[in-house]
Amino acid sequence: MKLKLITAVTAAMMAAAPAMADLTFSALSYRTGPYAANGIPFADGYQDYFTLMNERDGGIGGERINLVECETAYNTEKGVECYEATKGQGVLVYQPLSTGITYQLIPKATADDIPMHTMGYGRTSAKNGKVFSHIFNYPANYWDGASIAIKHILDVNNGDISGKKIALVYHNSAYGKEPIRTLEELAKKHGYELTLLAVDHPGQEQKSQWLQIRRERPDYVLMWGWGVMNSVAIQEAVNIRYPMENFIGIWWSGSENDVLPAGEGANGYKALTFHNLGSDYPLYADLQKYVKDAGKAAGAGDQMGTVLYNRGLYAAMLAVEAAKTAQGIHGTAQITPAMMRDGMEALEITEEKMAALGLPNFGPTFSVSCENHGGDGFGAVKQWDAAAGEWKMITDFFQSDQDVLNPLIEEDSAAYAAEANITPRCE
């Protein structure tokens, strides 16, 4: 039995021999499992952008893109299997869209000399490029998110929130625990009271947490949720008649899937974002023409313009721009993962660049350097309009509290450097 299986696996592996000529990108996506509702739109956006590049521009710098998709189901074991299965094909950059898988891959990718981009997730202190040579988390990270949410609350309260009660409802995993450190530090600075409410995977059961919120009536509730946890939390908030404009989710808790199930009640719910919304961009005309009408859209092709689809587009756009930068630096179109890393480290996103790509004002402008792999920490707040059925930006992009975050990042990355025996670079 065992022997037969092994031979069969060998045969299948032989059949799946990789094509080495193109620029290979990987999509570690999850279209199945408890987080599929969020994984599908992101994966579609990510793939469609690469398809557009191939169909419209003939690839990047004349080299066609070979996109390898691998299903992780948001599961770390499958994520590792996907990483090992695809890394031999010369994948230029990994974007696992899972904080758990990111933690697995940080040491592995660094040892294999392959860069990884964890856009708005993953390990926050990877922003410190001196310690994390191959990990990038521009344009914003979780600690930026925490600080942006608090800044927004400060704005609403004319700059004084001492004595206010703020509750954090979080996914009880590495992902959900990320902002706690920052929120505690900010509590010291601004004098608010922080309550922590953990929700276990996958997050369908939140009655007791919301009972506690109902009892204690915190002034604000922040949420670090993902997948089914988001919609359940919003429904529970509606059930206890919590004022929705005081309920703020991180960017992963702010897609259409999360608010639609609660219907009218979700009106006024706020979430953060680090990129713009909607489909009112010149790029969408090209997407329609070259991808959708040509029948080459990924998945069911019905996700265009949704929040997470746009985020997938944005992630792919940043990857393509980094590849272009790498081609420019090394003077060759056929780049390797190591060259891609250099390109990511020299990436600069300006307003002109985004406008030229057909995505004007789509995200904040930032530049990456050897020391700073995380951008400048700009984000904005959006609000759900249930009647119109769409998200509306209610602020401009504004910066997180760097005075508080930088020492924290320094401290956490120093701890990692000591643990993993890393000497800081960029001297």
Place this chain on the structure above:
Amino acid sequence: MFYREAGDFKTSYVDDNQTFPIKFDRYRYYAVLFIAFAIIPFVLNDYWVNAVFMPFLIYAIAAIGLNILVGYCGQVSLGTGGFMAVGAYSCYKFMTGVDIWWGGELLFRLPEFNIFFSVLMGGVMTALVGLLFGLPSLRIKGFYLAVATLAAQFFLVWMFNRVSWFYNYSASGQISAPERGLFGVAISGPNAPAWAMYLFCLVFLAACAIIARNLTRGSFGRKWMAIRDMDIAAEIIGVDPLRAKLSAFGVSSFFVGISGALFFAIYLGAVEVGEAFGIQKSFLVLFMVIIGGLGSIFGSFAGAAFLVLLPVFLKNFLVGGLGWPTDLAAHLEFMIVGALIVIFLIAEPHGLAQLWRVTKEKLRLWPFPH
């Protein structure tokens, strides 16, 4: 023709009582060991180790451990994931130096253990925890015991999430294995070569399998099986249920702990308790034992191979070979694995091990069946 005892004369009790008394069987066993230790390490690459061999080896250890408890002693356990977590977290603490605090002050810190002894300590600590959670088995049986071990599963996962001492106060609550080596070769961490990780796990699996096989053939195993078949009768003929049940829990947890430690330190490198050691893990290992065959060491291997290799094979075949979309393949994979489990259990309720036994019987008479 094959598996003939005829002509295979034994002249001493030692010979007669050896693990594989039939010559052909014995040589096959030596051949498997030789291939596993001396040939595979030279031909494998990162993918084979990380996607195929390491999960197989580690789950085989866990399945052997659970098989001792469920298959040999008849005590149903749903706490395997929690016990694996105990192994992983104790391995981590011993790897990084156990720190003892008293009244907010660091009392002392043990030196960092070598990776081999860290994994072993993972097993020892799990055995102690297993003994503790085995105590209810003296009063309750069957489904009720399953519920009690389920409580262990949830309690342990909750504890490792809640008490930050276990993850050395890291902000994310994750534990990650630092680079450790044996004889100058890295075993854990990102720079460990594939063959070293494979051999390290293989040594543990081989040792566990040999220990388990001999325990189950000896007086311990007979007591366990007596308890499993009818505990009152066993008690009347002089088997102490306290010692038999608790020893089964201890030994079983020891193996499960080792597999948890290897799962964390060698295979994944970074672990988050709720995701890696949740209730699904308990069920997965239990399925391996049931599909492989209750009360059989070979069954543990077969079950682990079936549930680890089949999904990987299907994925490679459907996505890599046929070029299907990944989500379709992933859904179909569930259906195929599920259907195969049902078919196997209908065709052979005693698992793959029984299938193997029947095959052996047939081969023994071949080519002249009566």
